[in-house]
Amino acid sequence: MNSPHPRQGDDTLNGVITAAFGRQYEVDVSGQSAAASSGTAQSLLKCYPRGKKSVFACGDEVEVSPNSKDQGVITQLHPRRNLLWRSDAFREKLIAANLTQVIIVTATEPGFSDLLISRCIAAAENQQIKPLIVLNKADLTDALPAARKILAPFERLGYRVVELSAREGAERLRPYLAGERSIFVGQSGMGKSTLTNALIPEARAATREISEALNSGKHTTTFARLYPMDGGWLIDSPGLQAFGLAHLTPDDLAASFIEFHNHLGKCRFRDCLHDSEPGCALRAAIEAGTIDPRRFEHFKLIREEITQAKRQTQGW
Numbered sequence: 094m095n096s097p098h099p100r101q102g103d104d105t106l107n108g109v110i111t112a113a114f115g116r117q118y119e120v121d122v123s124g125q126s127a128a129a130s131s132g133t134a135q136s137l138l139k140c141y142p143r144g145k146k147s148v149f150a151c152g153d154e155v156e157v158s159p160n161s162k163d164q165g166v167i168t169q170l171h172p173r174r175n176l177l178w179r180s181d182a183f184r185e186k187l188i189a190a191n192l193t194q195v196i197i198v199t200a201t202e203p204g205f206s207d208l209l210i211s212r213c214i215a216a217a218e219n220q221q222i223k224p225l226i227v228l229n230k231a232d233l234t235d236a237l238p239a240a241r242k243i244l245a246p247f248e249r250l251g252y253r254v255v256e257l258s259a260r261e262g263a264e265r266l267r268p269y270l271a272g273e274r275s276i277f278v279g280q281s282g283m284g285k286s287t288l289t290n291a292l293i294p295e296a297r298a299a300t301r302e303i304s305e306a307l308n309s310g311k312h313t314t315t316f317a318r319l320y321p322m323d324g325g326w327l328i329d330s331p332g333l334q335a336f337g338l339a340h341l342t343p344d345d346l347a348a349s350f351i352e353f354h355n356h357l358g359k360c361r362f363r364d365c366l367h368d369s370e371p372g373c374a375l376r377a378a379i380e381a382g383t384i385d386p387r388r389f390e391h392f393k394l395i396r397e398e399i400t401q402a403k404r405q406t407q408g409w
């Protein structure tokens with residue numbers, strides 16, 4: 094793995110968080126792509142943070158002080174280039190840090206939510222991470238047209254959509270992963286783990302080991318895991334049912350809808366809520382067909398949720 098922070102001194106190492114289990118973290122301290130991809134036991138340390146309140150995410154670059162062959166203490170967090178997280182009024186959850194790409198995995202079956210796609214895109218755009226949409230299970234051809242129709246508005250905005258079958262042709266995705274630090278996000282059952290296992294042979298072994306350790310026959314992913322690959326890395330994360338964006342302000346949210354850019358700041362009223370005010374530039378753009386009404390609906394739904402969450406935290 095290309096770590097920007099090489100070995101530090103005699104007793105501290107630089108590494109990348111590859112998994113989080115409650116307060117325990119797995120840190121890859123190999124710092125070299127060859128060692129990292131061979132997955133040797135010594136390159137992965139089980140670590141605890143030094144501070145009680147420290148919370149880390151997959152992809153975080155940290156400094157570790159080893160205290161045995163395979164254990165250590167996380168002593169420092171290197172500055173994050175970005176952070177993907179989700180939150181509602183009461184909780185927040187770090188998803189991953191230092192990403193270059195968020196890969197939103199959808200599938201022909203079962204159905205998926207386009208509102209969730211807009212949420213994922215908003216979270217990514219807000220952190221300057223580029224989104225990529227995968228339409229998996231393209232082998233189920235009967236359901237392809239309906240799925241394509243749902244994705245069309247996103248494709249029109251310039252978001253790339255890659256159709257593939259994780260079972261029959263996961264390799265199609267490989268060129269999009271090279272040199273990137275990506276994460277798979279999406280609803281449960283879209284095929285994130287199938288894709289990860291097809292692209293990264295070691296991932297299959299890790300999944301088996303973990304489900305044996307947890308003594309469950311189920312294949313549902315329960316925590317995020319980072320795998321080094323092709324000059325970057327890839328994180329497989331558990332299925333998302335909710336993706337709250339309570340940490341964004343309404344202005345942040347509007348800015349993360351890229352098709353709004355040319356229209357923001359052009360409403361007659363500076364504090365326009367784009368509801369029913371006269372001279373609203375966003376609503377004019379919808380009427381002119383330059384903003385998709387469905388995307389505007391997503392914006393309003395998420396904005397309402399953000400506003401509600403802020404009221405709840407302020408004890409209204």
Ligand SMILES: Nc1nc2c(ncn2[C@@H]2O[C@H](COP(=O)(O)OP(=O)(O)OP(=O)(O)O)[C@@H](O)[C@H]2O)c(=O)[nH]1
Pocket residue numbers: 229230231232233257258259260261279280281282283284285286287288312313314315330331332333
């Ligand atoms: N027909 C078809 N089925 C697929 C394909 N990819 C995955 N599946 C199936 O879809 C189901 C869900 O796949 P998973 O990889 O477990 O989905 P996931 O997104 O990781 O789900 P979570 O772990 O719950 O987040 C499994 O039964 C897979 O075998 C595909 O390309 N075609």
Ligand SMILES: [Zn+2]
Pocket residue numbers: 360365366367368370372373374375376
């Ligand atoms: Zn307006």
